[in-house]
Amino acid sequence: MSNKFSEGVVAESKRDYIKKLALKGTRIDGRNFDEVRPLKITMGFVTRAEGSALVELGDTRVLVGVKIEPGQPFPDTPNMGIMTTNAELVPLASPTFEPGPPGEEAVELARVVDRGIRESHAIDLEKLVIEEGEKVWVVFIDIHILDYNGNLFDACGIGAIAALNNAIVPASRYNLGDDFKLPVLHYPVPVTFAKIGEWIVADPNLDEESIASARLTVTTNEEGMINAMQKGLRGTFTYDEVKKVINRSLNIGQQIRKNILGDTDDEKN
Amino acid sequence: MSNKFSEGVVAESKRDYIKKLALKGTRIDGRNFDEVRPLKITMGFVTRAEGSALVELGDTRVLVGVKIEPGQPFPDTPNMGIMTTNAELVPLASPTFEPGPPGEEAVELARVVDRGIRESHAIDLEKLVIEEGEKVWVVFIDIHILDYNGNLFDACGIGAIAALNNAIVPASRYNLGDDFKLPVLHYPVPVTFAKIGEWIVADPNLDEESIASARLTVTTNEEGMINAMQKGLRGTFTYDEVKKVINRSLNIGQQIRKNILGDTDDEKN
Amino acid sequence: MSNKFSEGVVAESKRDYIKKLALKGTRIDGRNFDEVRPLKITMGFVTRAEGSALVELGDTRVLVGVKIEPGQPFPDTPNMGIMTTNAELVPLASPTFEPGPPGEEAVELARVVDRGIRESHAIDLEKLVIEEGEKVWVVFIDIHILDYNGNLFDACGIGAIAALNNAIVPASRYNLGDDFKLPVLHYPVPVTFAKIGEWIVADPNLDEESIASARLTVTTNEEGMINAMQKGLRGTFTYDEVKKVINRSLNIGQQIRKNILGDTDDEKN
């Protein structure tokens, strides 16, 4: 996937520099530890999709499209619609991404985003039944990475809930009545932290991510509930660190949520 | 796929020789620029197929089989049969072919042959409906390369229309009435040209193909209509060259078509 | 799949040693030529499966699970259930097994086991029809290798018939009446022989298998019928050797069959 040698050398000097800055309480791009990069959400970027959001989180750019089509329900949930999440780490977005079927990074990303949406019951799947046991609406959340500059989890999680909140069920296209807004009940937001040395920073950029020893993503909703967590990388966290990270994610998630909902309101007016 | 070094050396001296000949208006196998290699079509070679044609174009040999089975129509064309084209570049046919799923050469070949048949409306797909929206005849055109000695496009395109013209819809096997001849409305024929230096020759053999800078295939039908074109390789054509090639392909296609229809008549009597 | 060089050297000295022993009528683990390694069958090891058997044949250990689910019959056998056999050579079981889709070893293994069961008509497939032409019971025989120490054919063939003989059709789970014992009509048993020099030994262990020139598996049933044979490896057998091997397999198979049926009886009481 990449040249581990040259990476190693660059990482070493980066690591030193980033740690020196951390001692002074700051970061390579001047942020403080809990500061998220500038976030810009462009709703409805792809008009052919039923919902979409172009998310720019610092230099990271992802496009989430939502397609909604009729399909068969799962046998064990005949009275619920279906949601499914897919992520494409297309090689356009990074020299480290390779063409081909989703690798373990893409699968983990899609599943973490999916869990945040699913476990918070963000979509009211019971409103997506066309004919019980026969036909329901299937919501496809498709994540397309455009420019990978760190912290895909948050950019994609934000894009997913924004695109869903923006989506219209295209009932009329299938002669199934009037179009209606996709019913969204909750607004889960993932916040990711990277552990660098003894410091833990929110929304790591690519440099930080590349030298981090451990990563923790916490997805929380507007009621302050925790819906999903995912620890990654080969380092560890102490229990205390995890507790602090959860608390910080509740605060930061709340700020980001305003951004998502604010933009949506603009879009609706 | 092949040893590029030794290929390079051989190609160089071949190129020189072929260009020297071209200056004298002739080709490595003695043909003139618009002369197609000897063409032999054996109809019905595979009796288990619904239609088939073994095509020998010079030393290039391909076998096209047509299978016809009932299947579901596409949702947007409920009142039309389906055709689909597949090409297998089996490694039997050339040291440069590899086992495995179709590569880009096989995909391009199948799609160019398919376009010729499809865009000329060669098959009367509306006659292939068994029950509207439910069941139609699916026509599989399967191309099997046996000996690759240049210009697969033409050999396969000729084989495809010959095999179709020779095909019987096996209705009785499925208790769907009497067998009937596959309704063929048009006879598209592809003619391929290779650009070598400033010369453009029809029906390139393997040597010519290996040193050509550009390739252009033009598929025309018996009414003089153009149904498909495909330019290939990393060189370019001038607009004038393209115009001349189209005109030459109309003439050459007409000759080849006689061969296809002639043989078919023999077969039918 | 493995280091052919070091293998070569080890194999050479092993070969010499094993041949020396053979001259004295014995084998590397002290067995005589027709002696099978100790066989232990644990029935019902996986309670979530409809039938299962953990087979220990010497140090070779395989687990066979049988799952039974409703499904569609094949069009040409509307009044018969379906059986299908799959083998996973998971890399847990041997340094020479690789992750990924089944390779040729796994495919051959599954097909040889399948043929033994299928050709002996071991399962009464006609009793597995739920609704003729619409719905039948599908019997999945899934073979999971745990520890590969030679002669997978026999361990897996034994495990398959044992697991089937132990399986319950879970009709009540699908509201299709009462559960019932899978109807088993015959007890095919494969016996595999390896040719080493001029000697032919039954149930080869890993050392013997690695130096054998040829392999022959003969599957026979309780009526003394031969149901399947499979010769393998790059050596040959004389016709006389084949005849003797068939006779020996009938005897040895009879002994093993007692073990399979004996255990089953224990289980049932």
Added chain:
Amino acid sequence: MGMKTDMRLIDDNGLRIDGRLPNQLRPIKMQVGVLKRADGSAYIEWGGNKIITAVYGPHEAYPKHMQDPNRAVVRARYNMASFSVDERKRPGPDRRSVELSKVISEALTSVIFGDKFPRTSIEVYIEVLQADAGTRVAGITAASLALADAGIPMRDIIVGCAAGKVDGVVVLDLNKEEDNYGEADVPMAILPRTGEIALLQMDGNMTYEELTAAMDMITEAAKKIHQMQVDTLKSKYRGDEDVE
């Protein structure tokens, strides 16, 4: 091509369903240098198409047996986002995108001075984010901007454009309805300096006269599109806004 419809695609005034004249292009908007990670990049909006392209390389080709000892290998990959079309497309390459990737690779190879970089590869990625007919020619137009942005030496900046036949009329730059219900489509890529043709495909049903009329139209339009490419590249170095 060639699906049936009762829709009239050309009205009594000779105008098309989106109000264009037969030889009129849809609105086009270009931008270069839009991505941070890529060595070169460009974004194009062309009618309803939204396409982003990136270039990586030249760098050592991998795996090694893909190396050409005499020149750089250009590998274009055309890909449609699953949400780029009305009916969701399954992710991953289908046969159409495999073919398009091949002809686009060949066309781009024709302008690159590849012999300057033996044994290397140059990757060109074309991601169709929203599709509205003519994606391959829009993609190639943007890809050549991305190549320029990456500093790859080229003998020309390729322009892609299509023409076709709709209700019996030869028209420039088909939109989605014209593509679905029209009678022919001719996608083409031109080297504007010399007029050489680097990519040419065609499907449908056309006379020789119609076909050459379509190619004439493309040749004419290519000049305008090329000017936009040049302006876009210039404006980047001057720091201007997007070119529309």
Added chain:
Amino acid sequence: MGMKTDMRLIDDNGLRIDGRLPNQLRPIKMQVGVLKRADGSAYIEWGGNKIITAVYGPHEAYPKHMQDPNRAVVRARYNMASFSVDERKRPGPDRRSVELSKVISEALTSVIFGDKFPRTSIEVYIEVLQADAGTRVAGITAASLALADAGIPMRDIIVGCAAGKVDGVVVLDLNKEEDNYGEADVPMAILPRTGEIALLQMDGNMTYEELTAAMDMITEAAKKIHQMQVDTLKSKYRGDEDVE
């Protein structure tokens, strides 16, 4: 998580459907050195789970581009037998097992002194023969025994354990019904010596207080499980029976 049911998962006495108290583990049985071919192996029965694990390596990593010049690469592969669950699972990796293989690989890497074996790989295979909720934590618990059995130097023996929320009550070590119909699941892996967390996932709906209560429960239970691991390893060298 979160499927609906009328089933009561906690009865009036605060007991769970299998009769356990909220903070009570299911029965666990461990064994090491169970396979002949593998360099290390372990088997675990945990509730209805039956899981076998094997370790191969360290050996030269292959293909070469997977080698890390500074440390061993740990590659765990979590796999479920097709007959391990009620509805037959198609053989081969699905998205869930790909994700679990990744997080388990990362967790195990955190305890292995990988810098002692640069350019090598250590393969860890986790085969779920019968599944009954909590397979990933049972699997990681057994896998660390297999690593110890293979003589891989580690700074601790990882313990996996889960907790969750069922009928509004925080409970330890969910069984299958609790996993299907409960409100949250928190799988975790701990280094018992230091209390460091090497694997942590969570899905469902929990307050901060509930989540930390669940993590407290796991931390407590991990001590017991770790003692079993130690006893199992000791008994192997003393030639004892399995530890239950």
Added chain:
Amino acid sequence: MGMKTDMRLIDDNGLRIDGRLPNQLRPIKMQVGVLKRADGSAYIEWGGNKIITAVYGPHEAYPKHMQDPNRAVVRARYNMASFSVDERKRPGPDRRSVELSKVISEALTSVIFGDKFPRTSIEVYIEVLQADAGTRVAGITAASLALADAGIPMRDIIVGCAAGKVDGVVVLDLNKEEDNYGEADVPMAILPRTGEIALLQMDGNMTYEELTAAMDMITEAAKKIHQMQVDTLKSKYRGDEDVE
């Protein structure tokens, strides 16, 4: 094997549905040197079977880890054209063709002096263009001609032939109906010089006596087939017509 039918496969005169006696072969026609690109090739028509085979090599085996330092690796690939059977076969290898490719590779290896070409591979391609039962034995019969045509040194020319049981009668060389509705099939490949058996499979239901009777029949028939192989090879060098 063993599909049920009311069809009688052996009539009152002991003749088979195609009029043959129990120990009678179907018509066979062979040809060598039929392909230009291949290093060796042969075509066979055997009953309704039409099979073409080609040999490439020996050449350096690739990828390198496939090389055997002591001998050539023989890789046969048995493939059926999608139109070779009544119901269209999906292109690409299925489990059956994977197994047949393996046993054919092993059988051919047994006659080739592979130690003369260490580190090389010899590819053998068997393409079934039309199938009518007995394709593997017809394929191996043709493949050994193709190997001879390629000049690969061999200690014998392998002959393939099958026998089986139909309506309780042991018969030679099953046709399609006999294969579908018969009771047993025994495909075999023999080294005619020594009578050694290089390929042997069997499926169905046979007594020991029936099985050995079938093998006797094959052994006898193999002599005739071998003579045809020899005549075909000779006629090629004399420039004769095909051997029938």
